[in-house]
Amino acid sequence: MAKAITQIEKKQKNLQEERAEDLSAIVNQIADNREVIQDTLVILQELHEAGMIDMLKGFLRTREKVGTIAIEQLNQPGMHNIIKNGMNTIGLLANMNPDQLKAIFGGLNQGLEKAAKSTESQEQLGMWGLMKSMKNPSVKTSLNTMVSFLEGMGDGLNNKEIH
Incomplete structure (x- = not known):
């Protein structure tokens, strides 16, 4: 064994x-x-x-010094408003329809280009020219858009619940 x-x-x-x-x-x-x-x-x-x-x-x-400076800057009263405004802006952008915003920004860009050209030529638009421009379909569309915007903004301002 x-x-x-x-x-x-x-x-x-x-x-x-x-x-x-x-x-x-x-x-x-x-x-x-x-x-x-x-x-x-x-x-x-x-x-x-x-x-x-x-x-x-x-x-x-120098991370301790940098951290101290960063905290001091974040504790400034204006910084609180910047942070809140940034968060509100992000919320606003999140609620916007990208296609609508693209169309509005496209029109805004063209409007700025035309406004820049008109300031270069320094032509003054009189009362008759202003009345005549009201017949222009582009001006009518722009005015209609601005009036609709003002109505919507007024409805938002009159709404007691702020989103």
């Missing part, structure tokens, strides 16, 4: 063997992710050439 095993000997690796295995695992990982590492190095080189790495190092070295 066989003897019972009462003692198990574990082979313990020495420090050099552990480091060799660790290095082998790192080299394998580098080989597996070669493209990603090369892209990362290209990005880092571009950031270095642009001076961004030096700026980032300086920022990290």
Whole structure:
């Protein structure tokens, strides 16, 4: 009959063997992710050439001072209004129909171009010219749009619930 095993000997690796295995695992990982590492190095080189790495190092070295200054600036009374106005603007943009906004901005751009040309020529529009322009379909469309805008804005201002 066989003897019972009462003692198990574990082979313990020495420090050099552990480091060799660790290095082998790192080299394998580098080989597996070669493209990603090369892209990362290209990005880092571009950031270095642009001076961004030096700026980032300086920022990290003075992060406590920069943080203190940022908090002080955020605590300014005007900054609270800027943040609130920014959030309200984002809410406004989220509620707008992009196609309608594109049409309005397109008309606004053309109107600004025409207004710039008219200021260059410095022609004065008299009362007769103003009345004559009311027959122009483009002017009628623009006036109708502005009156509709004013009506909608008035309805919004008269509404007691502010959204």
